[in-house]
Amino acid sequence: RAEHSTLRITLIRGNHDKRAGDPPAYLGIDVVPEPLALGPFALQHEPDPHPDLHVLAGHVHPVYRLHGRGRQSLRLACFYLGRQVSLLPAFGEFTGGFQIRPAPDSTIYVTGGDAVWRVA
Known part of the structure; x- marks a missing residue:
């Protein structure tokens, strides 16, 4: 935090x-x-629809499974x-993930390394 004060x-x-409580005040968060309304978006933890704004939510930790020609797959x-x-992705070793299946009117982008690819 000190590097980007x-x-x-x-x-x-x-x-x-x-459960954890607020972060310590000295972190300045x-x-x-x-x-939290931000332009055309409602930033939320839970993925509940907002009456007026498009929701960006983080609770679900979405993942998508890619399948290869053999039995290999990648989450x-x-x-x-x-x-x-x-839904916004979660990054980290302990975040888990909920496997997403595309709805007819949805778009899915997977992430890997420093790249993003549209898959559905």
Whole structure:
């Protein structure tokens, strides 16, 4: 945090944050309840539709499974873009993930390394 002390960070409370409590004040992180309106978006932890804004949510930790020609497969973090709600990927060793299946009106982008690919 010391290396980027001028960077403004806002934490939208989620299920883990309720149990853990707010971060220490010396970290300089603003903590807000959901939703946080930002332009045409409602930034939320939970993927519940908003009456007026497109939701960007983080709770689900979406992943998409790619299948090869043999029996190989690869589970990758993904962005899921829906009509009213979009899901943001989680990055980390302990985040788990919920396997997403594309809906007819959705788009899925997987991430790997420093690249992003549209897969559905």
